[in-house]
Amino acid sequence: MNNEPKPINDDLKQALADLRARQKSGEHMPCPRCGRDTMLPxxxxxxxxxxxxxxxxxxxxxxxxxxxxxxxSPLPIEEWAVFNDRRHRDDFKDTPGEQAWAQI
Ligand SMILES: [Zn+2]
Structure with a gap:
C-alpha cells in the first residue's frame, strides 16, 4: 500500500481552480468529494x-x-466524485444528488 500523495497534475489543478471559483460564486453543486447533494447552503x-x-x-x-x-490513508483527489463522472460532469449540477450518486 503506497500512501505517498501523487503530485497534482495541471489538468487537476485547473479543474480545482474552476471548482473553487464556482463555489465562491455561490453556485449550488453536489459535494465535489462524494458527489451527493449534501452541501450546506x-x-x-x-x-x-x-x-x-x-x-x-x-x-x-x-x-x-x-x-x-x-x-x-487520504482519498486521492483524483478519486473525488467530481473527477470520476466525466460523462455526466458537464450536467452534474442539473442532476439530483441521489441520482448522481447512483450513477457513480
Ligand atoms: Zn461529501
Whole structure:
C-alpha cells in the first residue's frame, strides 16, 4: 500500500481552480468529494478540504477526511466524485444528488 500523495497534475489543478471559483460564486453543486447533494447552503458552513486548497466539501466528507488523515490513508483527489463522472460532469449540477450518486 503506497500512501505517498501523487503530485497534482495541471489538468487537476485547473479543474480545482474552476471548482473553487464556482463555489465562491455561490453556485449550488453536489459535494465535489462524494458527489451527493449534501452541501450546506452557506458555503462557509461546510468543511474546508484538507487536501484540495480552498475547496469546500460537505460536513460528512470533512469528517471522513479527518478520520482518513488520522489513519494516514487520504482519498486521492483524483478519486473525488467530481473527477470520476466525466460523462455526466458537464450536467452534474442539473442532476439530483441521489441520482448522481447512483450513477457513480
Ligand atoms: Zn461529501
Amino acid at each position: 452557506k458555503l462557509y458552513a461546510n468543511a474546508l478540504s484538507r487536501h484540495a486548497d480552498g475547496i469546500f466539501v460537505c460536513p460528512d466528507c470533512g469528517n471522513a477526511e479527518s478520520v482518513l488523515q488520522f489513519m494516514n
